[in-house]
Amino acid sequence: MMMTPQLSWHIVLQLAGKELRSLWRDRLLLVFVLWAFSGAIYTAATAMPDRLVSAPIAVVDEDQTVLSQRLISAFYPPDFLTPDLISLGEMDAGLDTGHYSFVLDIPPGFQRDLVAGRRPALQLNVDATQMRQSFVGTGYVQSMIQLELQEFEQGERTAAASPVELAVRMRFNPTLNSAWFSGVMEVINMVTMLSIILAGAALIREREHGTLEHLLVMPIRPVEIMLAKVLSMGAVVLLASLLSLRIMVQGVLEMPIGGALALFMLAVALHLFATTSMGIFMGTVARSMPQLALLIILVLLPLQMLSGGATPRESMPEAVRTLMLLAPTTHFVSLAQAVLYRGAGLSIAWPNLLALTAIGATFFIAALARFRRSLAL
Template identity: 35%
Template sequence: MWTRLAGLVVKESIQFLRDRVMLVLILWLYTVEVVICTLALSFEVTDMPLAAVDLDRTPASRALIEMFLVTDTFAPAGYAVTATDATKWLQTGRARIALVVPQGFERDLARGDAPSVQVLLDGTNSNVAAQARGYTLQIVSRFRPPPAEGGGPAAAIRPAVRVWYNPDQTYTAFMVLSMVTLAALMVGVIYPAASIVREKEAGTIEQLRVTPVGTGELFVAKTLPTLVMGLLSVFPSLLIVWWFGVPLRGSLSLFLGLTALFLISAIAIGVLIAAATRTLQQALLLSFFGLFPMMFLSGTVAPVESMPEGLQALSLASPLRHYLDITLGIFLKGTGLPELWPQAVALVAIGTPLFAIAAVLFRRRTA
């Protein structure tokens, strides 16, 4: 018995060492992916883009804005001319917080009045908004303006903080929408990868080679059902979103169209995985090898602004990051194509070459 067991162990070890894809995958999971996830998974809010609106243009107003920008929590997104411009920046995602200092701010401080400053927060990610609100209150409470005329202390500031798009600051809205995007990614990647590899294992692809069916037709037949199924799966997800009380403030047709663009990228990744693997086990493991980095770098787990600059740049290559911005924008902000066209262009730029490469590799592996 022990001889047979030793022979089986040697055989499995040799077979394992011959599987280069599995060796590279395991090495990646235990090294590079551990490093990426450790750096990316930070729940501290840092470098949150802040739009400043200085309607007073005095030393006191500039000092208050500077107190926000010298911290690691906020980063300058620019000076907006009016509060309306700042709200547009919140709408497009250029800024996550807007600080509006009203006209007469320094004068009211000198008189001993308590001036009010307006703070607008993007509440699509309630965890980030809650932390930013707490930091805002701390900064305002520490602000010490110069003494008022007559030698008396200047009045304190009254911050008027408003959280937009998710005023209750519930984490449910962000979580359910991010889970919908993750589900779309998993369906788009895993289903075509598993389907094609299963055909390889069963030998049916070899049988199809002797039929009049062309490689291009076979490629379409493998990818089109996944695209249709992914779009149809959106509707049960909409019921779940509605059940959680999350509003759809934007266009459903726009959401479906941009979902189709996103699924093209996901399906292309699935076909590439199928081209690089020979067994269903390899395909599933390699799928998760790609899914986890895309998930961590998309902003679903931790804010992208809190990541190192290198990972922020790398996250731009993840279609999930752009699709999450699209989903949050359409559902919570009611944004349309004029605001979401950069994300749409990014999905096209990512998905088109991926799909073309997938088609070429599929043709070579099945020809």
């Protein structure tokens, strides 16, 4: 009876070391990894603030009254730059050139009409090409004008009495700092993207350099070659994600981590088991680096956009939610948010860990079967 040769972990570790040395010599890819877990994290967390910062605004004051001066003085740093007083003819040019994001037009007779009990209109012109700033800034302007008008009419700023007192408690993010959410989600996205890219690129690099044929004439099994790539590239991303959480998220962004970091890193390892297998599978389908890049784009965008990190899963169609349960990113994002934001423990995270293990094993078996068939061609 023919015996199946046992798996040699000594060979696997030697091949893994070869993969790490090959990555070290690829300085461009190495710089990309460093940027992905440092500069990209900081940029994603700070590039889209949840509040206005020095928004340029101008005012066309056709009323020239005490009330119009009060409205102009309501806009001040750091939310807005000091308002520029411009003429009506300069308004369109300032918006067309992008010099101003907001232009408030106070019509003549505005104070007189307000005192007389009429309902005068103010015109706010907004540069809507800057969508986030225009959306947030419009609300700012409306609120500030309402407060100033209320104080002008009543002599004080008083809020209308409510029959119910609403006590708001902000859990898990008391300062409503969007950088906390953006930073962690970018780490999660980079773990997925880099693991697929590194594993797929490692296989393509072997084929382009001709070293894969050299390995095949040696007493090395395909499963050992694949395990070496999974372990080596997974270890690189695992270490990079840990350092990114410690240095960038906790250090630079000053985000507190609610749960056990060890539990999250266990989830990262299981997630990498699945995504590196996906990368190797794509590496067997693609025949060159450009083909691999196009294939990764087709797969990576749905994984990241439909996993629940960009938009809530509850807002997606039922068919999409059911289909995305087969993707490792869905369970990884859910677990990461529960552990890092809400401090969840193993009693809550174990279903996601079990799902990641099953999905990873499925992807590994499928990638290994495809890898064997590609070697036989």
